[in-house]
Amino acid sequence: MKSSSNHLPPSDLDTTKELTPLKDDGGDSGATVVVEKVITYAVVPPDGGWGWVIVTASFFCNLIVDGIIFTFGMFLNDIQREFGGSKSKVAVVGSLLAGFYLMAGPFVSALANRYGFRLVTILGSILGTVGFLASSFATDVEFLFVSYGIIGGIGFGLIYVPAVITTGFYFERWRAIATGIAVCGSGIGTFVLAPFAVHLIEWYGWRGALIIQAGLVLNCAIFGTLFRPLEPVRVVTTREVSMKNNHSASKLSLLKRIKQERDEHRRNRGSLASVDSDKYEKSSIRVTNNNAYTTAAEALARSVGSLPGSRFASTHSLGMSNHHGVETGEEHLKAVYEMERDDDDTMTALVHHQSQTVIRRGSKRLRTASESSSRSRKGLELSGTKPFYRDDIFFGASLTRLPQYTSQSSISYHMSVTRLPTKQDIKEQAGENSRMCTEALTRTLGTMLDFSLFKSPTFLILAVSGFITMMGFYVPFMYLTDRAELSGMEKGLAMFLVSSIGITNTIGRVLCGIVSSIPGMNALFINNTALTLGGAATILSGISMSITYQYAYAIIFGLSIACFASLRSIIIVDLMGLDNLTNAFGLLLLFQGISAAIGSPIAGAFMDATGSYDASFYLSGTLILVSAILCYPLNRVNRWEKRRAAELSAGL
Structure with missing residues (x-):
């Protein structure tokens, strides 16, 4: 599957509505049926292919980061001999490295959700390299507290979270095996780098050893470039909506009746998937926990249930295709739907409409005026790649352990664990209404903290x-x-x-x-x-x-x-x-x-x-x-x- 974060979806981004007259048993030939397509974009894990490159890159990132963290004890006596002081004081240097590497986790997750795994990993590699290079010029232990412990620890945290998470993002059926291979880099790194650090200190001193370790950390930037984002695929759901006919409506022209029905549809849709976030107002950073956001499955179910006179077509289908029209198996679907934040700070699921409505009446074919969606296509596409909008993003074991996965089809599972982006999120992804603390950042922090x-x-x-x-x-x-x-x-x-x-x-x-x-x-x-x-x-x-x-x-x-x-x-x-x-x-x-x-x-x-x-x-x-x-x-x-x-x- 190709990856392109800047590739725009085709013009038929939104829903297609096709209206055709039906003759019911009562002989009423004025009835119409809306054939509606709900189109959105989703991330589909390839379960192989480039995913195994991701596993390899993640393995080496874990090897370097954890290998260095777990082998700081090899530097303990040499640093103590040069600067003096107690062992407990020197141990603070390595402990800060391990501590900040973990403490940075929630904040790194927010950055990865906003800017992607690749950029965050590269940033962490550069930051860690700078910290280790600066540490080689340390004049006292306190200097190492900052350069090695804090700066190096934050840099390692920026590498660690993407390296662990991105593997699961690329795999479904083989997630447990892929994640297991990736995290084994931690143990292998400890096995290899412990004697390696001892020999480096013997040959080049502890300062020279830190410089060489800095070079190792910089290699994580190369591995990070391999964490390319997945290209979303198009998801299409088709349903039929039977338009109502009553005495007053029959006096109206067909176009007016269609407009009336469409307006009623919009009003009903406006209350779909409404979620009140008041219960999260006391959150420490005053943003909404991800659990308050509707899942794609809930949005679809409420959308169907709210349609007046709606019924699923006998040929109801949910198909997917990439931007080049290639069909994708439904068993790998990870659906992502859009949400809109209303003025009252509630979230509402949107059903999009394409720019054209086609009406058939008898043998004649008429077209209504187009209603073009103002939604940014690029923003909607990129919103489908938000890893931390999934409930299972930190789950590295086999999905067969989850009742949610084994009790339903794969497509239903992915829709049930995918939380919807908001309208603000879509706009920020498209470069509109940008702010320092974007929705992708605050929402992830609000969930994790x-x-x-x-x-x-x-x-x-x-x-x-x-x-x-x-x-x-x-x-x-x-x-x-x-x-x-x-x-x-x-x-x-x-x-x-x-x-x-x-x-x-x-x-x-x-x-x-x-x-x-x-x-x-x-x-x-x-x-x-x-x-x-x-x-x-x-x-x-x-x-x-x-x-x-x-x-x-x-x-x-x-x-x-x-x-x-x-x-x-x-x-x-x-x-x-x-x-x-x-x-x-x-x-x-x-x-x-x-x-x-x-x-x-x-x-x-x-x-x-x-x-x-x-x-x-x-x-x-x-x-x-x-x-x-x-x-x-x-x-x-x-x-x-x-x-x-x-x-x-x-x-x-």
Whole structure:
């Protein structure tokens, strides 16, 4: 499928209405039927082709970004020796990198929704490169806080989100496999870049190593150029509308009757898919959560139900074609409809009309005056490529886990998870009424940072658990190699401990993908078991400093964190529902970023205070274990919450 963000759709952008007279059983030959085509534009995942290029580019972006983040511990002693200070202070540098890389997630998502994956990834690559180059000229640790931690972290965040999301945007049937391959770059990067960083420091010093890493980060700009947008296809739905005939209307001329019927149609259409956003006025950034916007399926259903005397034609069809008229299978449809924001700040679905109405009466053929839509064609086309207007954009597992996907046809599923753009959104895409905080930006932020989700006990427990997990998550990556060297392990062997975590992390992600696709498999149980084992292993990791024992610990830890990373979106959907996935994922990124920024420095402070890493690993393991224990009753809490909500809605 070709990609072109500037390609304009043909002139028949809107709906075609064809009116033909019908002779009913009563002999009334004045009846007419409107044959109406509802035409819009949709993004269809190719499920292959260029999509595999996207997977490759995403793989290498994850390899570079996560590989560098997870191997900062290799720089720890060299930076400390040059600038002095405590290990906990130097650890703040790497922790800020990991923290801002996660905290930037909601804001990067908004930028990607507005400007596309390609531009955001290139921007992140440039920003990360500048940060790393500046870090090579650092004069103190505080300088590294800003250049390496904050600037580099934000740059990495700009790369990470598009690299993870764009793969799912290109795949439907093979989404789980494609996403799994892409995220395996994280483990492979840790495996490769840990010893690579050690050798770079030996050969060029830590400053020279940062310059070379900056060159690696710049390569992400090349991979980002491969994230080209998908070209929308045209979606056509045909239906028949029977025009009413009454005594007063029969006295009017045919053209007046048609105008009267058309005006009535418009009035009915004006109330379609109306959604009140008052309940979101208290949102932290005072914009509407994406859930308040009507889906394409709802808009179509309400449109059909509101038509006076409407009935679907026996040959009702929903076909698709690209701009060159090539038909596309309906099983891959991702429909996108337009919405209009009225003066009262409600959203209303629009049914467009083409510029021509054809009337047949007997053997004569008449034409009415044309009514040309003023909608921008370019804006409407581009609105079909908004990834964060989909409820499942963060869902990286197999779609067969979703009841919404298995209980209906593919076309119905895609229409049911696609939220509609607004009239303002369409205009901004076409370059009209542009403003700094565009609809695409504010709507995504309003969805991902809607703190009202914390009213849910289920999500509150999930968020607290994730926060605690991430406090202990980066500690082994940061200190495992240094602890082994201090205990007398040869440096050549110690540096591969982090590599072992990386390769087992890759294996664990693959295994999680396979196991989670089994029908009936409880993802929360797998997550809790993995975190329990990982936490306990971390607490006990200091019992023996033998090579075998330390490598065994690295393997167990790598497998456990793979489950935590792989199952997050599945657990959110199982507990909170697909429509809350984007909101929940955004909040979790924000809070886990905060905890990642403070966890390793706290553990480092324990080492500085005691002179041993034992307390640091006790703390890390305890945090991970507690986070697992918090989730043990989560299924029961979730069932109670759903039961209470059902009782309240029933008025009990």
